[in-house]
Amino acid sequence: MRKVIIIPTAIAVLVVAAFATANLYRVPTLVFPFEVERPAEVRSVEYIVEGVRCRGTSMGFVKMTAEIPGMISVTTYARNNSAIVEYDPTLTDPDSIREAFEALVEREGVRYQYFRALSQRDID
Amino acid sequence: MRVLRALVQIAFLAGTVALMVRGLAGLTPNTCEAYCPFGGVAALFPLARYGQYTCRLTELNVSLMVSVFVLTIATKKSFCSWVCPFGTVSEWLSRAGRKVVGRSFHLPDRPDRLAMNLRYVVLVGALALTWTVWKGDLGFRAYDPFYILFTWGGHGTAAFSFYILFAILAAAVLVPFFWCRYLCPLGAVMDPLSRYGGLRIRRNPEACTDCRECDRVCPHQIPISQEIEVTARNCTNCLECVVECPEKGALELSCYGK
Numbered sequence: 001m002r003k004v005i006i007i008p009t010a011i012a013v014l015v016v017a018a019f020a021t022a023n024l025y026r027v028p029t030l031v032f033p034f035e036v037e038r039p040a041e042v043r044s045v046e047y048i049v050e051g052v053r054c055r056g057t058s059m060g061f062v063k064m065t066a067e068i069p070g071m072i073s074v075t076t077y078a079r080n081n082s083a084i085v086e087y088d089p090t091l092t093d094p095d096s097i098r099e100a101f102e103a104l105v106e107r108e109g110v111r112y113q114y115f116r117a118l119s120q121r122d123i124d
Numbered sequence: 125m126r127v128l129r130a131l132v133q134i135a136f137l138a139g140t141v142a143l144m145v146r147g148l149a150g151l152t153p154n155t156c157e158a159y160c161p162f163g164g165v166a167a168l169f170p171l172a173r174y175g176q177y178t179c180r181l182t183e184l185n186v187s188l189m190v191s192v193f194v195l196t197i198a199t200k201k202s203f204c205s206w207v208c209p210f211g212t213v214s215e216w217l218s219r220a221g222r223k224v225v226g227r228s229f230h231l232p233d234r235p236d237r238l239a240m241n242l243r244y245v246v247l248v249g250a251l252a253l254t255w256t257v258w259k260g261d262l263g264f265r266a267y268d269p270f271y272i273l274f275t276w277g278g279h280g281t282a283a284f285s286f287y288i289l290f291a292i293l294a295a296a297v298l299v300p301f302f303w304c305r306y307l308c309p310l311g312a313v314m315d316p317l318s319r320y321g322g323l324r325i326r327r328n329p330e331a332c333t334d335c336r337e338c339d340r341v342c343p344h345q346i347p348i349s350q351e352i353e354v355t356a357r358n359c360t361n362c363l364e365c366v367v368e369c370p371e372k373g374a375l376e377l378s379c380y381g382k
């Protein structure tokens with residue numbers, strides 16, 4: 001009955017393969033374009049936001065971002081709490097977006113504390 | 125064989141319980157849902173239609189789903205009796221039930237086969253509701269005993285969820301693998317792949333004395349003593365039949381008959 005070892009071996013290999021392949025591709029949890037005219041130049045910044053955990057919290061993030069001027073779109077990736085914001089560089093910049101966003105978090109109170117950006121990275 | 129399987133089961137169950145405890149202690153926002161291969165199935169439609177995920181589903185659910193499918197093609201439904209923590213709990217409960225009550229209960233043949241089709245109803249219902257009425261929210265989690273148990277009433281569950289959980293656990297004490305056998309939608313998805321699973325139980329009629337001990341111990345009521353090769357879709361390669369068979373060499377694991 002040496003063949004029995006095939007089962008736990010296959011399980012171990014396939015679990016490792018699943019974790020490895022899950023890192024090879026990325027599909028968004030939410031893509032939300034704001035209803036604005038797309039300017040000639042668009043830049044992107046990625047924020048890691050603990051509160052972006054699913055489609056619902058991604059929508060919460062979008063709702064708050066909508067109040068910030070210069071927003072073009074938000075794309076979230078719940079698996080790594082990532083929110084990529086496209087913005088109009090003639091109207092705003094990553095630091096201003098972050099400051100505006102954190103002011104909104106402050107205004108909304110405890111319920112939205114987990115929306116604080118943990119880090120940011122310019123993509124363009 | 126039993127020890128090896130129990131070790132693998134305990135490892136997966138321990139991991140799931142550890143995640144549950146960390147979640148309840150507020151140490152992680154993740155739940156068992158993040159590692160559920162059925163989540164991959166639920167993600168397929170929104171992925172194909174909108175290129176986006178549903179609710180909390182991610183790449184990991186999809187990759188784990190693919191891994192479970194490959195595992196099933198290779199080793200039939202070994203996921204159920206080696207990996208699935210809810211399968212492990214069901215198995216232990218039915219063992220305890222047999223000890224206390226002295227026996228387990230099975231539906232007669234025909235109603236049993238009919239009731240097994242309920243899994244397809246649950247599968248279609250869960251997916252259809254997720255994609256329509258629940259609008260991408262995993263509303264199924266309020267009815268999913270795996271999620272209710274291993275999040276202990278996590279997000280999206282309600283008081284009635286616990287009634288469902290306790291009813292299913294109580295049924296598992298009397299009817300082996302009640303949830304797995306009659307209701308599990310992941311089991312329904314695995315069915316067609318399991319039928320062609322490569323690693324199967326093979327009976328050697330020359331060594332077999334037709335004592336039917338294998339039929340008696342099989343938790344899935346498979347008539348092993350009447351087969352040469354077990355191709356039944358619900359065989360989970362738990363190997364109980366092999367362990368209990370009194371004749372050396374009468375039952376073995378084979379790879380496509382070899």
Ligand code: SF4
Nearest residue numbers: 332333335336338369
């Ligand atoms: S338990 Fe073994 S000997 Fe008995 S019927 Fe099954 S295969 Fe044959």
Ligand code: SF4
Nearest residue numbers: 342359360362363365
């Ligand atoms: S007892 Fe044998 S036939 Fe029945 S499920 Fe387990 S491995 Fe398959």
